Amino acid sequence: MKTVTMADVAQHANVSKSTVSQYLNKRFDYMGEETKKRIEEAIKELGYRPNILARSLKQKSTTTIGVIVANILHSFSTQVIRAIEDMCHESDFHTIVCNADDDPIKEKKYIEMLRAKQVDGIILLPTGDNKDLYNDMLKEKYPIVFVDRTVPGVNIPSMLLDNEKAAGLGVQHLINKGYKQIGVITNVIRNVTPRMERLNGYKKTLQLNGIPIKEEYIKSLEVSKIKDGLREMLSLENPPEAILAGNDLTLIEILKYVKEKNLSIPADLAIIGIDDVSFASFYEPGLTIVAQPAFEIGNKAAEHLLNKIQKRAIPEERLVYRFEPKLIIRESC
Amino acid sequence: MKTVTMADVAQHANVSKSTVSQYLNKRFDYMGEETKKRIEEAIKELGYRPNILARSLKQKSTTTIGVIVANILHSFSTQVIRAIEDMCHESDFHTIVCNADDDPIKEKKYIEMLRAKQVDGIILLPTGDNKDLYNDMLKEKYPIVFVDRTVPGVNIPSMLLDNEKAAGLGVQHLINKGYKQIGVITNVIRNVTPRMERLNGYKKTLQLNGIPIKEEYIKSLEVSKIKDGLREMLSLENPPEAILAGNDLTLIEILKYVKEKNLSIPADLAIIGIDDVSFASFYEPGLTIVAQPAFEIGNKAAEHLLNKIQKRAIPEERLVYRFEPKLIIRESC
DNA sequence: CTGAAAGCGCTTACAG
DNA sequence: CTGAAAGCGCTTACAG
Numbered sequence: 001m002k003t004v005t006m007a008d009v010a011q012h013a014n015v016s017k018s019t020v021s022q023y024l025n026k027r028f029d030y031m032g033e034e035t036k037k038r039i040e041e042a043i044k045e046l047g048y049r050p051n052i053l054a055r056s057l058k059q060k061s062t063t064t065i066g067v068i069v070a071n072i073l074h075s076f077s078t079q080v081i082r083a084i085e086d087m088c089h090e091s092d093f094h095t096i097v098c099n100a101d102d103d104p105i106k107e108k109k110y111i112e113m114l115r116a117k118q119v120d121g122i123i124l125l126p127t128g129d130n131k132d133l134y135n136d137m138l139k140e141k142y143p144i145v146f147v148d149r150t151v152p153g154v155n156i157p158s159m160l161l162d163n164e165k166a167a168g169l170g171v172q173h174l175i176n177k178g179y180k181q182i183g184v185i186t187n188v189i190r191n192v193t194p195r196m197e198r199l200n201g202y203k204k205t206l207q208l209n210g211i212p213i214k215e216e217y218i219k220s221l222e223v224s225k226i227k228d229g230l231r232e233m234l235s236l237e238n239p240p241e242a243i244l245a246g247n248d249l250t251l252i253e254i255l256k257y258v259k260e261k262n263l264s265i266p267a268d269l270a271i272i273g274i275d276d277v278s279f280a281s282f283y284e285p286g287l288t289i290v291a292q293p294a295f296e297i298g299n300k301a302a303e304h305l306l307n308k309i310q311k312r313a314i315p316e317e318r319l320v321y322r323f324e325p326k327l328i329i330r331e332s333c
Numbered sequence: 334m335k336t337v338t339m340a341d342v343a344q345h346a347n348v349s350k351s352t353v354s355q356y357l358n359k360r361f362d363y364m365g366e367e368t369k370k371r372i373e374e375a376i377k378e379l380g381y382r383p384n385i386l387a388r389s390l391k392q393k394s395t396t397t398i399g400v401i402v403a404n405i406l407h408s409f410s411t412q413v414i415r416a417i418e419d420m421c422h423e424s425d426f427h428t429i430v431c432n433a434d435d436d437p438i439k440e441k442k443y444i445e446m447l448r449a450k451q452v453d454g455i456i457l458l459p460t461g462d463n464k465d466l467y468n469d470m471l472k473e474k475y476p477i478v479f480v481d482r483t484v485p486g487v488n489i490p491s492m493l494l495d496n497e498k499a500a501g502l503g504v505q506h507l508i509n510k511g512y513k514q515i516g517v518i519t520n521v522i523r524n525v526t527p528r529m530e531r532l533n534g535y536k537k538t539l540q541l542n543g544i545p546i547k548e549e550y551i552k553s554l555e556v557s558k559i560k561d562g563l564r565e566m567l568s569l570e571n572p573p574e575a576i577l578a579g580n581d582l583t584l585i586e587i588l589k590y591v592k593e594k595n596l597s598i599p600a601d602l603a604i605i606g607i608d609d610v611s612f613a614s615f616y617e618p619g620l621t622i623v624a625q626p627a628f629e630i631g632n633k634a635a636e637h638l639l640n641k642i643q644k645r646a647i648p649e650e651r652l653v654y655r656f657e658p659k660l661i662i663r664e665s666c
Numbered sequence: 667c668t669g670a671a672a673g674c675g676c677t678t679a680c681a682g
Numbered sequence: 683c684t685g686a687a688a689g690c691g692c693t694t695a696c697a698g
Binding site for chain 4: 358386388
């Protein structure tokens with residue numbers, strides 16, 4: 001099947017390629033009705049489909065952006081992607097999604113491939129370990145936005161949760177409920193913003209309330225080690241009565257442990273999670289959690305990036321955009 | 334910042350564009366060591382990054398495929414996308430993901446945009462309502478694969494769960510456990526393959542076991558109406574004792590109802606779901622479910638599509654590829 | 667072993 | 683109101 005090109009349409013309609021191009025780009029200012037109709041018909045008859053690649057080459061814009069997440073299987077990533085997609089769709093942009101698996105080498109490869117494909121900008125949940133590359137893009141003024149994390153020493157705008165506040169909200173709620181022995185478990189992915197800030201929020205809130213910080217109550221573990229860590233913590237002679245789960249994956253591991261040991265929530269252990277999870281409302285007991293506005297974050301990231309790409313002014317440009325966590329109280333504490 | 338092109342590299346290295354191109358494409362057969370080194374250095378010094386767009390235009394291949402799902406927020410879609418992405422990554426292909434929201438108009442728009450962008454093939458969770466368009470692509474031999482659904486009258490290869498068997502496994506398990514009054518709830522998205530086949534599986538299995546089919550035990554409802562439907566069903570003078578949830582969303586609604594009414598599973602109501610859900614294992618009681626191999630399905634779809642794109646022979650080509658459901662027994666029935 | 671030239675399918679400034 | 687021509691940044695068949 002020979003592909004139909006603009007030249008074919010032009011010939012068929014007895015006009016020049018230029019005129020067809022004008023038609024396609026809706027520059028009708030000076031086009032005769034007659035010409036318009038002929039072109040329209042030729043397009044229909046030949047089943048012409050424009051090749052956007054060729055246009056992109058000429059116009060130096062692909063109306064496509066890249067999104068690099070750690071793992072599309074995480075609900076936060078999914079929600080961010082969906083928000084970005086919707087936002088882009090309104091502006092007739094497309095998104096290429098990549099999973100870097102929190103691997104700086106994969107991340108670098110993806111950034112290079114995306115740029116080779118001439119995407120107009122990139123939204124990145126950065127691993128944090130390609131600083132030179134990030135800074136190069138910054139220097140070139142290549143449109144790029146970070147999500148979920150900031151990278152020290154890299155002045156790229158970042159959209160992320162007010163993590164300190166999120167952890168603080170959770171801990172304060174526990175304290176208000178009368179708990180004093182409060183543990184926290186996060187899962188370790190290097191020294192990444194959310195984890196560090198959430199731990200800070202935890203510590204600060206305890207201090208504000210005059211509760212001493214016990215290192216035995218704080219654990220950062222790989223997902224597969226979380227249950228062991230929790231067992232250890234609960235075997236202390238003075239174990240925590242309540243626990244803050246640093247994110248959704250941690251919460252799930254904790255709930256698995258709860259089931260295995262047949263613990264009762266909140267009697268044996270009060271629980272509060274960060275990140276909304278699908279089962280929070282109908283789990284028994286309902287889970288109190290601190291939600292982060294993933295859609296808002298994705299929206300803002302896309303909006304910001306599109307503004308940059310289209311060289312529109314960015315209202316109150318900042319380096320870090322913080323989003324408000326929201327405490328949703330149920331029965332788990 | 335002026336972009337560096339191949340011509341710049343050629344000039345800098347004192348060779349022709351052709352030679353640089355050979356170098357980039359690793360056709361070293363006849364290239365002098367000296368030349369090679371000069372080009373390499375020129376590329377480094379100038380910070381040259383090839384423009385794949387230009388190559389794609391010439392080569393008529395973008396090493397990019399499109400994936401159109403109903404909604405990336407569904408875990409099935411997410412898993413399929415991730416599997417496709419991984420598969421593509423191995424072959425240095427990229428994927429553009431689009432959400433059609435089960436809307437045929439959006440679907441059509443996306444297909445056209447993707448083709449305008451010259452993607453080499455498309456993986457589609459079809460709405461089913463663009464038959465002419467599907468058939469056009471088939472006629473042109475454009476590489477395309479369906480996932481999750483088949484479309485009657487459209488001979489495009491489809492990768493999907495053996496839905497009848499999936500529902501059958503679930504119902505048979507309930508029957509083996511001694512249940513005879515078994516209801517089913519699915520959520521309605523037009524007359525789409527999975528729903529129809531699952532209902533068939535439900536009915537056939539009942540019949541095979543000599544259990545009469547009661548229409549009052551069968552409901553297909555929008556997500557927001559599921560709780561109402563369940564209440565109705567359970568208010569029958571002879572209500573079902575067990576219920577099959579047609580998919581993850583339905584299961585979640587049922588569990589919400591269970592919590593609201595403080596029902597006990599399985600004493601008041603036995604439950605079995607189709608689709609693996611994150612909370613199945615630690616929900617109390619553990620949920621018996623029929624899982625579908627989403628990753629395998631995504632893998633196979635990508636493999637098939639890449640084979641077609643690269644004109645490789647397809648081992649035992651078929652029109653419908655069925656994937657095995659797997660019963661995972663826990664405590665909910 | 668390397669280069670000149672044509673061409674991929676568009677857009678756009680300019681001429682008329 | 684419309685067309686001829688140059689150019690976007692590559693690849694490739696061919697010549698030498």
